[in-house]
Amino acid sequence: MTTALTRRHLLAAVLATGVAVPLGAGHQRAAQAAPGPARLTLPPPTGPYRVGTVSLHLIDRSRPDPVAGPGRCRELMTSVWYPGAWDARRHPVAPWLPAAPMRALLESADFGADAATAPLTAGHEGAPVLRAAGRLPVIVFSHGAGGHRSETTITVQELASHGYVVVTVDHPYDSFSQFPDGRVALPDDDVSVTPWDHAHDIRFVLDQVEDLAAGRNPDAERHPLPAGLGAALDLRRIGMFGWSKGATATALVMNTDRRVRAGLSLDGPMQSQPPVGGLDRPFMLMTAEFNRAAEPSVEEFWSLLTGWRLNVQADGALHGGYCDHQWLIPQLAVITGMSDEDLAGWIGTLDPARAVLIQQAYPLAFFDLHLRHRGHLLDGPSPAFPEVRFLP
Numbered sequence: 001m002t003t004a005l006t007r008r009h010l011l012a013a014v015l016a017t018g019v020a021v022p023l024g025a026g027h028q029r030a031a032q033a034a035p036g037p038a039r040l041t042l043p044p045p046t047g048p049y050r051v052g053t054v055s056l057h058l059i060d061r062s063r064p065d066p067v068a069g070p071g072r073c074r075e076l077m078t079s080v081w082y083p084g085a086w087d088a089r090r091h092p093v094a095p096w097l098p099a100a101p102m103r104a105l106l107e108s109a110d111f112g113a114d115a116a117t118a119p120l121t122a123g124h125e126g127a128p129v130l131r132a133a134g135r136l137p138v139i140v141f142s143h144g145a146g147g148h149r150s151e152t153t154i155t156v157q158e159l160a161s162h163g164y165v166v167v168t169v170d171h172p173y174d175s176f177s178q179f180p181d182g183r184v185a186l187p188d189d190d191v192s193v194t195p196w197d198h199a200h201d202i203r204f205v206l207d208q209v210e211d212l213a214a215g216r217n218p219d220a221e222r223h224p225l226p227a228g229l230g231a232a233l234d235l236r237r238i239g240m241f242g243w244s245k246g247a248t249a250t251a252l253v254m255n256t257d258r259r260v261r262a263g264l265s266l267d268g269p270m271q272s273q274p275p276v277g278g279l280d281r282p283f284m285l286m287t288a289e290f291n292r293a294a295e296p297s298v299e300e301f302w303s304l305l306t307g308w309r310l311n312v313q314a315d316g317a318l319h320g321g322y323c324d325h326q327w328l329i330p331q332l333a334v335i336t337g338m339s340d341e342d343l344a345g346w347i348g349t350l351d352p353a354r355a356v357l358i359q360q361a362y363p364l365a366f367f368d369l370h371l372r373h374r375g376h377l378l379d380g381p382s383p384a385f386p387e388v389r390f391l392p
Contacts, residue, residue, distance in 0.1 A: 038335055040119040042096065042153060043327065043356050047161025049130055052084030053094050053123030054229070057180050057220040060204045067173065067191055075220075076201055077170040077177045077185075078208075079149055081123055081160040082136065082232060088127035093120045096150050100184045101176040105148075108186075115335055121150075122157045129228035133163050137237035137371040138209060140260075141168045142198045142253075144244030144323075146187040148175040151243055152266070152323045158360040164367065165233060169205055171198050174245075180221055195272040198249035202240065203257050209233060237261065237371040241363060243323050244268060244290075251276040251283070251301060262370035264363055266322040270301040278304030282370040284378075285310070286362060288317040292391070308370070310378060311391040314358055316349030326355035354387060361385070 045051060056078045063074040084091075097105065097118045107113040139159060143151045149168035150156075156166045170177040170185070174193040177185040208218040213233040217225055239262040242250040247268020254263045255277050262282040269290045270276050275297070283305055285298070291313060292299040302311065320326060326347050333343045362385075365377035381390050 037114050037117045039117045042119045045122055045157040045161035049083035049161050050088040051122045051157055051160045052088050052127035053079055053081045054126055054226050055079050058208055059220050079168045081156050081166040083130040083133045083163055084124050084127035085130050088124040091124035091127040094123045094125045096121055098178045101178050104186055105176045126226050129226055129232045131228050135234040136163055136165045136232050138233055139164055139166045139239045140202055142202055142242035142246030142249045144246050154324050154359045155363050162364055171201050195245050195248040195252055199252040202253050206259055239367050239371055248272055254279050264366050267319050270297040276301050278306055280307045282308040284366050286322050287313045288321050289319045313389050313391055314350055315387045318348035321350050321355055326352050
């Protein structure tokens with residue numbers, strides 16, 4: 001099932017995947033180097049490594065796509081993020097979203113197609129992998145309803161800068177995406193896309209990750225892969241996280257695929273048919289609007305967890321508080337003249353600068369604990385994060 005949010009809220013949350021205001025400045029202007037639409041910005045990752053990225057066009061030939069037409073199979077756009085070699089800066093940085101889907105996204109969210117220009121990420125396209133980092137844990141990400149794979153760019157870049165390989169996935173008919181031949185794919189309200197569809201996509205992507213690790217190139221166009229990518233993948237340490245519908249898909253993948261050793265939900269409703277079940281592996285809930293008190297399916301899922309489990313919640317967070325939504329909307333508010341009252345309706349009372357710190361710290365701490373067996377942030381409430389509560 002999709003979330004209970006309106007289409008406008010969902011689209012704005014998707015937009016939030018890459019835009020930033022300066023830390024501590026909820027209403028400062030987006031970067032404006034020249035006349036024309038403002039260039040939106042992202043906060044930089046804090047890890048010791050530069051970040052590389054590459055897009056992969058994957059075709060699941062085991063799943064016909066009747067919507068696309070006879071003989072067509074399900075096509076996915078994915079991105080792989082990883083620690084880049086020292087000379088990564090010789091490679092151009094990737095945009096958060098290509099121009100065409102960015103314009104469609106802005107227009108669909110009623111901000112105006114020319115309201116802003118997509119931000120640039122920290123990911124250097126095609127940069128070699130930092131070989132000194134050795135074999136790296138792999139994390140896959142599934143986005144929310146009407147979203148796209150850049151939804152949690154802040155978190156994804158942070159993980160890559162700390163030595164993870166992160167694979168983000170666009171789910172067909174539920175995302176804003178663009179294929180290598182220029183086709184722009186948009187969410188289609190007439191096509192049913194369930195959390196199970198997301199889960200099937202992710203399991204297929206995990207198969208392609210195995211191909212990468214075996215030295216094969218699964219890209220449909222056979223575009224060159226970054227040097228050292230396959231050799232960097234540690235298939236014994238795989239995690240997954242998702243936002244909203246993607247969080248529900250995270251639980252479904254773990255229900256059916258033991259390759260995923262640890263799962264993280266960013267305010268997932270945990271609603272699906274067939275329903276999610278119990279897990280004996282580590283799982284963490286970062287709840288906001290879909291908390292255990294408000295959403296029976298989340299409480300039921302929590303009660304069925306038999307392995308390590310943790311539920312944290314940031315005071316004042318709305319549904320998009322753990323994705324880039326919180327960092328984008330204040331900038332768009334300035335650009336569009338949104339009132340403070342309306343802005344509060346979008347982002348709640350969680351300060352965007354604090355939200356970024358939470359998005360960088362807590363997912364990293366979770367995967368560090370369960371894929372690297374290190375760290376103490378999740379031992380209990382931290383004075384560094386007074387707004388984050390540990391729920392019994």
